[in-house]
């Protein structure tokens with residue numbers, strides 16, 4: 243089943259409920275989808291790309307407009323609103339912009355709606371195709387018997403289907419390789435324990451959960467053959483990904499373990515540098531409560547000062563190779579990224 247899809251409205255797996263409950267929620271208004279993005283019911287850069295695209299399709303369908311210009315104005319406002327939900331993953335903006343541009347070509351209300359929906363569906367289908375390609379290229383880096391350490395969730399749930407870093411693992415397993423995964427919990431929202439462990443177990447892939455603070459120890463003990471993570475944005479000098487990724491990259495370098503980043507071309511923002519990127523800061527409640535949803539059990543003094551950035555940046559010198567749908571890219575990145583991805 244796809245993580246996000248169109249069925250007369252936008253439907254998505256509510257990831258805040260996993261692994262307790264599996265529920266598909268409906269978004270019939272752009273506001274509902276925007277809220278789902280903010281509270282991470284849908285999350286992960288490629289899934290956000292699809293959400294952005296479907297959000298524009300939803301804006302095109304949610305009200306009755308008799309004049310095409312009025313509909314277009316409404317869609318443009320919806321695009322701005324959707325773009326304000328989360329700042330770091332560049333894929334969200336790519337998805338919004340691409341479907342917005344397609345919709346603006348329409349000459350009638352009917353045509354605008356059709357163009358928007360067609361483009362959003364195309365975007366979602368492309369995500370699945372490129373993940374399979376990334377998987378095929380990346381699987382070549384994994385030998386039979388490898389243990390892969392991963393961070394956050396980069397699987398089916400972070401994409402429309404298959405996954406980026408976890409897609410590489412899935413493809414290698416599909417080829418018959420025996421691959422084990424070490425999943426880091428990924429505090430504070432536990433995408434690793436709630437989502438990665440859950441979805442790998444659903445597929446029968448061998449997964450062991452560790453806390454984020456155990457990464458150095460498992461590397462020191464020789465338990466990790468390589469690291470594969472995803473990305474929310476790749477700029478000229480760094481990879482932005484879930485907070486804690488940088489620590490994993492530094493530890494991998496110290497222990498001589500390859501550190502791979504799997505991401506599609508739409509995650510690259512080659513015109514920018516790390517200093518230009520806004521890192522999302524999330525609420526203090528995520529750190530002070532044991533369960534953010536019920537806000538009952540305190541795990542910190544309620545009035546403690548809190549710093550809660552959702553992402554960090556890993557300088558490209560820590561990255562052994564980038565796995566993309568067009569192939570595996572090695573340093574020097576300045577030369578090879580534009581060559582392979584055509585920037």
Ligand code: MRU
Pocket residue numbers: 282285286287288331393394395396397400401405406407433471472473474483484485552
């Ligand atoms: O805050 P999230 O859960 O949206 O963060 C997601 C990540 O950091 C993922 O690692 C990244 O989007 C790559 S997903 C293929």
